[in-house]
Amino acid sequence: EVQLVESGGGLVQPGGSLRLSCAASGFTFSTSTMNWVRQAPGKGLEWVSYISATSSTIYYADSVKGRFTISRDNAKNSLYLLMNSLRAEDTAVYYCARFWGGSYYDPDYYFDYWGQGTLVTVSS
């Protein structure tokens, strides 16, 4: 059974930092592209960041570029999101999600597995 379990959320003051983790099991994490997606209270889903299987390719949404850092440890089947200079507008549930890219000859691009999310609240 596939499981993605996020942790590390909590209350942090504006300007502070937080590190989220996502523990993966039930699939081959080391060959999987992973993403972070967030959802502010009462709002829609927003893509945050992308990391390829080998960490060679990383992308960020403009809203977090320069403040957030995505990383992974394939030996530990874990995905991370280091969030610095946090703002009130970063308050959200953060989901980790596997991104399925298909194959070279049969590409596909969608989120196939999702975690349950961890809540980050930025407030003084």
Added chain:
Amino acid sequence: QTVVTQEPSFSVSPGGTVTLTCGLSSGSVSTSYYPSWYQQTPGQAPRTLIYRTNTRSSGVPDRFSGSILGNKAALTITGAQADDESDYYCVLYMGSGISVFGGGTKLTVL
């Protein structure tokens, strides 16, 4: 900046058919954007419904179908049931690892 558009809300009667759409602020949606659809109920993680425009994810009932209608991607629910009452999000893949979510459609079944 690319904006993916969805109807904010929609309602359907039980047993009825509803089509939700997913467009672009400028331009047309095609299969090249690999449209995908996700269902989310309050307090729950999203659930993958449709990918690659019209392929149902494992375990998704066949009353859910995806297509391209005109210049938009579409999600059609045929024979809506009470537990289809959810938020529905489309995602378009822009390339270079970037996915853009639509604002979501709140579907009411009544």
